[in-house]
Amino acid sequence: MSKTLGVEITSQGPVAIVAFKATSISNSDEIDTAARQIKQFIEENHLNGMVFDFERTRFFPSRVLGLLLDIRAKLKTHSGELVISAINPQLHKVFKITHLDKIFRLFPDKESAVGAVSIN
Numbered sequence: 001m002s003k004t005l006g007v008e009i010t011s012q013g014p015v016a017i018v019a020f021k022a023t024s025i026s027n028s029d030e031i032d033t034a035a036r037q038i039k040q041f042i043e044e045n046h047l048n049g050m051v052f053d054f055e056r057t058r059f060f061p062s063r064v065l066g067l068l069l070d071i072r073a074k075l076k077t078h079s080g081e082l083v084i085s086a087i088n089p090q091l092h093k094v095f096k097i098t099h100l101d102k103i104f105r106l107f108p109d110k111e112s113a114v115g116a117v118s119i120n
Contacts, residue, residue, distance in 0.1 A: 007034040009041050014048040015117045016041060017110060025060040035067050039074060047080045049117030053110045055086035065100060072104070081105075085113035 006022040007030075018038060025031065042050070052068060054060075072082040085107045087095065095101040107113035 006030065007037060009038065011045065012114050013118060014046065015114050016045065016047050016050045017053055017114065018050060019053040019055070019110075020057045020060075023056055023058045025057060025064055028063070031061075031063055031067060035070070038067075038071055042071070042074055042078065042080075047075065047078065049081040049083060050075055051083050051085050051107075051110060051113040051117060053085045053113070054088070054091065055110065058088055058090065060091070065094070065098065068100075068104065081117055083107060083113045083117055085110045 006020060006025075008019045008021060010017050010019075018034075020034075022030075038050075050071065052071075068082065068084075075082050083105045084095070086109050087106060092101075092106070095104070095106065105113075105116065107116060
């Protein structure tokens with residue numbers, strides 16, 4: 001398990017779970033640090049997929065959407081998948097407006113997301 005600036009990465013078998021602990025993610029340095037940490041984790045571990053768990057998060061800037069797309073592309077080079085879990089209704093609207101709900105699979109909770117990725 002790794003922690004830095006409100007980000008926690010854990011593994012459940014071949015699936016990694018990235019949980020943002022803050023209710024609001026807005027600090028650019030925090031986002032950059034999280035991106036480096038997540039990319040390093042992907043390089044060091046063989047993953048079927050990664051779940052981004054936003055259970056506690058109520059706000060994040062568009063820069064986090066860019067991070068998600070970047071991590072998704074990195075995982076694809078390893079034949080992995082990135083899915084989103086426990087996103088609140090306000091952030092879900094952002095995914096719909098930007099059509100990212102067509103790119104990412106969204107799950108109501110972490111458990112169902114991990115189960116779906118583990119099956120693939």
